[in-house]
Amino acid sequence: MTAEGSKAKNRSRLFLIVPAICILSVMISIGRQVHGREITDMAGRTVTIGQVKKVWPAYPPVAFLVYAVDPSLLVGWTTPLSPEAKKYIREPQQKLPVVGGWFGQRTPNMENLIAIKPDVALVWDQTLAVTPNMLEMLNKLNIPVLAVRIFFLSDYPEAFRFVGNVLDRSKRANELGGYIEQTIKEMKAFSSRIPNEKKISVYYAVGADGLTSDCDHIPFLDDVINLAGGRNVYKCQPSDRMVGKKIDQERLILYDPDVIVTQDELFFSNVYTSSRYRLLKAVRNRKVYMIPKTPFNWLNYPPSFMRALGVRWLAYTLYPTLYPGNIRKETRQFFKLFLGVDIGDDEANKILLLKKG
Template sequence: MRYLLALLALISFLSANADRTFSDISGKPVVLPENMTRVYGSAPPITFMLYVIDDRSLIGVNFPQTNQDNQNGDRFLSERFMKLPILGGWHGNNIPNLEAIVAAHPQVIITWDTPLLNEKTAKDIERISIPSLKVNIDDSTRYPEVFRMLGKVLQKEERANALADMAQTYLEELQHFVRSVPPAERTKVYYAEGDLGLQTECDVSFHSEPLALAGGNLVHKCVQNSVIGMQEVSFEQVLIYDPEVIIVQSPVFFKTVFTDTKWQMLKAVQNKRVYLVPKTPFNWTDRPPSFMRIIGAHWIASKLYPTRYPYSIQEKVRAFYRLFFQVELRDEELKTYFSL
């Protein structure tokens, strides 16, 4: 019996410490330990995904958890997540703290596969010799498969599959709805960024993707050529566009847009169809472009097509937060945090 118990213990030990091989988006094989307890996301969209699957494995975050684009974390995010150290990352104009990352001993770095960041990320990770696994979320329709893959990496498949299932359902519902809106009847929408509202995104850009997912006809036609985005436009150009709806990122601009005589010349302002993006606990559309755009695109669709959108956006938000953040939203919170 002693020999049998010893043998079982040895088998259990070997099994617990066995390596596993994954293939990332580029087909590169990545060997990872069975027991994943120390994981780092290269950029906020990845870190947020890892958080909702299993925040206990995260070793750090990319920027302060509370900032101008992400708010009310104390209500919706775990105490542990709110206290994680800031290690930087490969996103926007930011740089990672390589020494701090190495000192934190991650078993793997999950990286964001996007052409505008790949070269810099690869060079730095090669320098520190830590295994990396690349996933692509530039296209939101990839979120379900990436959730499932990360669930396998973290050995949290049940949780990740539930998140993937809801993401898939929400995306398919949106796709079905948008197909019902004839192209000639798509709402003209301007994405206003910056405190003056005169920065925006190309219609072909991962930054503006949730507006396109929602069936919006983005008025600024171009192709994104930098990871930052935020194309400069003149008010005269916006006046020519004369959008039917304006989606706003900056609270500063939102406070002035309805009283500014210049902006009052626009159809969207005259009709009170200017909407501020919710940012609790993460931005619903962009900055960073995370899985939140799944619910954000539904919210935008409800604003672009208030008489056509077939769902209750309040119930969509409730269900999303119940699963992703394990928070039951009260009626007053829907109004306070999301103006719903």
């Protein structure tokens, strides 16, 4: 065979091989889409999912988590956004429908859920046992369900990385998880320098009368109080793990906390003028504080990644002369990193509920 003929034969083979490779690649791609990939969720369940472009979170804390990782993948909210929250939420996500979820006495709007056709539903792992019909209903709709664990603040780094893997946003998720890990490390070092006998006592006031509180072993609030160097005065039985308990006025006077924190605006508006609170040390010293809640609550209900900023706020609030950070600067950095929002010092003061200066 001549050299020219050999070259022609090789070209013919090349023309056959290239299309074959392309066809094989397409088949592999289709196979992946059909069969999906197996994910072991944070409850230890193995679930097969396809490509994820639309995510429905069944609980507020999970919705906030998804929003921080990639707002564009979120298909709906569990509860309506407050006007104040909307100022810090991207415009497309302000217009998302309220689908609801399984929490309190609520169930989701199934018509909305069917209409948006999410590729995956993310649920709070602790609810799997107490809401068995949730899995049944979502399975009937062919919506894969993955559980996320976000109980303690220390759960969040792993939770962010898990969700980042599911959503193919690992770089972003690692950045957010790394921030929270660093925060926990710094706050552990800070609180460890405060002797137990000198730790400031804290009471979390719930309700218009302030006479309901969360137990010292309920993790949403308590692990943040501990990390901030405080001490929760309200002690409960282990059986009360997830229940806010009512106390009487005498018990609150007996506790006589150094600081009171609340997210109830009615209680806060009356605490310095009502005679029922005047004997309390925190009231006499004007150390009753509203917990920031922009755009989501910073300490307790509903819990969110904002606790990573809330623990810094609480440490600054309890120990303004000992706290080593700059709370305004940290607030600006946090809003930029987690929410993609630039704020100045004046706005940070407003969010922190601080006066200028």
